Amino acid sequence: MCGRRGWWLWRFGLRRLVILCLFLLVGCQALGQNASSLMLSNRLISIWESAKGHLNSADEVQPFQFVATKGDAISAHVLGGSTFHMTLQAADGTVIAQNINPLEATIPDDGIYTVLVQAAVATDYELSLIYMDRPNPADATPTPKPTAIVTPSATPPYYARLGTFIAALTDGQTPDGQFDAPEVQHVYTFIGKAGQYLGLRMDRVSGTVDPVIHVYTPTGDELASDDNSGGNRSALLRNIQLPVDGLYSIQAWGRGFAGSYHLVFNLGAELSTATPQFSPIATATASVDEILQPTIAPAQSGQPLLDHVPVSGVIERKGDFDRYPITVTHGQLITIGVRPDSSFKVKLELFDPEGLLLVSVTPANSNADGDALIPALLAAQSGTYVAFVTGESNSTGGYSISYGVGFSHSEIRRGETVADQLYNGNIQRPGLSEVWTLELNQNDVISAAASIGQGSLDPVLELIAPDGALVAMDDNGGGNRDAQIASALAPVGGRYHLRVTSVNASGRGSYTLVWRIISRPPTPTPAPGTVLMLSYDDSVPANTYQYYSFYGQADTQVEVRVMAQPGSPLDAVAALLAPDGSVVGQGDDEDNHINPRFTATLPSNGTYKVRVNGYLTSGAFMLTVNQLYSR
Incomplete structure (x- = not known):
């Protein structure tokens, strides 16, 4: 980031002076000039600097802008082959001094000031800006009022x-x-x-x-x-x-x-009040009604698609098309599917954020039982991708479209489950997933397995937390294409989901699902209250450190957590760095999974940084830093 101190700030020791982004004020006309004057683009100048230029006519006016502090005694002097008219103005256009050369004034308030330079005839010139009440730090022997400036040009402010x-x-x-x-x-x-x-x-x-x-x-x-x-x-x-x-x-x-x-x-001058959020203590018998067959809402062309939320559309006229933006982070896997009516010859195209066509599919070349399917596409960049739906051979008709992060675009909800009972499932088409519900207490440790039956299904099994975060995932841990999560810890109490899909959204077939409780604490540990201090969605390339800053106060207890996004291969490593650069806490593989999660007590007030990198991997993640409060 642009946080380094400029070398000229250190060299000249300027007191309490930070140069504002003056070059962005281009075009601001100064007050008090003749209506026929041609106002040139703003230029930057700092005190103890000079700037050279050329005016092509008596009508041209060159503004120079600088930042000064209340009480500064300054002098502006123009040298050249003409007589010059100078005006010193405040940011609101108030005239401080004018019509003299050199122009001398005492600055009334902190802020941005403008010196306007105008010549009687076309000429080259040099403008110098100095303090009158202190020596030039570039001079070997200070003089009370320098008339020549050593530094030739301005350094742009950060x-x-x-x-x-x-x-x-x-x-x-x-x-x-x-x-x-x-x-x-x-x-x-x-x-x-x-x-x-x-x-x-x-x-x-x-x-x-x-x-x-x-x-x-x-x-x-x-x-x-x-x-x-x-x-x-x-x-x-x-x-x-x-x-x-x-x-x-x-x-x-x-x-x-x-x-x-x-x-x-x-x-x-006062701290604002932040109310901690305390999670309720869940019980093993908690139950919430869940809609197993949600209604598919009609879509409007141009409406963004949401993860695993299908919408319906209609191509009513020949040659029409519908467009659907999709927000994607670099490194995510996404799957997109369109299910057409029986008579509709649908075509699905996906364009990247730069407008380049990535892929074009139809049911004929998708091998997805009548769907147009883009399976498990790895996003090469972050941004808004756009899916276009149209009809081949000018066909028309209705359809549904959905996308998902990972190996599926649509979910079939199968309902609630209990431990140690077998459940039979069936992925009927590539790109679909089935979702089963289970209720867990905080700190429950479970195992789960999805075993193949008939068909080409290569199951992937995911355990999803109540907030949608991925807790654990496995592909072939059970052998013979079977997926097995050997051990997973429930970070909070509530409704979890087991999602079964096929690797690369390419298979179909039957399977058997079972899950078991390995350990269940008799009394759930009350979770601390939290106030979110930092939250980022981002991605990290391989062999790269990335830093995320937040402000913390001494003796504050915080929890740092990095979670790989669903479908991301990232094996994250995280460290918390104090204002002096020392490591306050760090984590790699915690809670029986590869996502880092650790707590630390901040030693002092100041700006802390969370450092994130991948262990021989890259990918998308979510970072959170929470301040912790006891009940």
């Missing part, structure tokens, strides 16, 4: 690398924003004081924006970040204590998706 500057924020503001193009980041700034607490939330309003926020200190170090802690994919930061006085920056990102968003910004 804000320039964060994105497009939008606005400066104050406490209580709730601005709205719009991402009109992919890979655009928006930058907001605010003036903070050491010890204040920052609260920040970013919500999606429209489009496919997936909010992500980063906060940077006045020196460019990352202070905190978040992706999904606000629920419903909203980004949320709470109680971020500012370490120093100065100008902070916020980077708002939509993960490359277009659409609008809403920010809520709060800055105050």
Whole structure:
């Protein structure tokens, strides 16, 4: 990230000065100029620097912008082959001084200022900007008022690398924003004081924006970040204590998706109250009604598809098509299927986020008992893929479409099960899965097996937690294509599911399912209350470390958890790094599976980083950091 201190900040020792992303203010016209003046694009200049330029006529005006602190005594001097007109303005257009060369003034407030340079005739020129009340740090022997500038050009501030500057924020503001193009980041700034607490939330309003926020200190170090802690994919930061006085920056990102968003910004002297969420203690007899045959809702062309949620559509006219966006993360396996009416000759095409056709299938070449099937496609990049449904030979008719992460696109719900009883299942078509329900207590340890019967089925068995997280998965652990989960620990009490599908969404056939309780604690251990501090959906390449920042306070107990997404081959390793870079905690294979999960107590206030990498693997994952509270 763009968090390194600029070398010129260290060299000149500028006090409490952070350069704002001035180059993004291009086109802002200054007040007080003649209506016929031609305002040129803004240029950056810092104090103790000079800048050379050329004015082609007396009508051209060149604005130079800089950041100054209240009470700074500054002087601007222009040299060249003409007489010059200079004006010093504040950010709101107020004229501070004008019509003199050199132009001298005392800065009234912290902020952004503009020097306007205009010549009587076309000429080359050089503008110098200096302090009048301190020596030039580049001079060997300080002089009270330097007239020549040593540094030849400005170094862009780190804000320039964060994105497009939008606005400066104050406490209580709730601005709205719009991402009109992919890979655009928006930058907001605010003036903070050491010890204040920052609260920040970013919500999606429209489009496919997936909010992500980063906060940077006045020196460019990352202070905190978040992706999904606000629920419903909203980004949320709470109680971020500012370490120093100065100008902070916020980077708002939509993960490359277009659409609008809403920010809520709060800055105050007191901690905000966060209510811990305590999980209820489940019992072995807990039961919740489940709809075994959900209604397939009609879809509209352009409607995004959701994981394992089928929708129905109709091609009513020859040559028509329906399009369905699918949000996919790099490294995910996805399966897409279309089930047409008997007379409809359906064709399914999938395009990647760059608009390139990846695959085109029909029932004739899918070998999926009448379905058009795209089986187990590995996503080469993150973004929005688009599935198109149309008819071959100008045919028309109805259909249903669905997609899923992993080896199936649709689920057949088979109902509730009990331990030590055999259940017979049948995957009737490639791309389908069957889902069985079981009730578990927290810390129950179970085993489960799916044994092949008739047909070409090569079963994959998954244990899914109540929140949809993958707890355990196996393919051939039982031998002879049988799937067996030898041991799996239930992290919470509640309704779990055993999902049976076929490897690569390619097989069909019968199977037998059974599950058993290996151990069941007599009294469930009460789970601690949690407040989500950090949540990210992301993917990590092979042989790569990735870092995710959050702000924590001393003596806070946290739980760090990394879960591979369903279908992801990632064997994750995680470590928690303190502000000084030391390792506070780490995990690899916990809870009888390969997903890291560990707790740690934070030793001090500051910015912590979770480091994630794959052990000889890569893939998609979900990262969470929760603050823990005892009951």
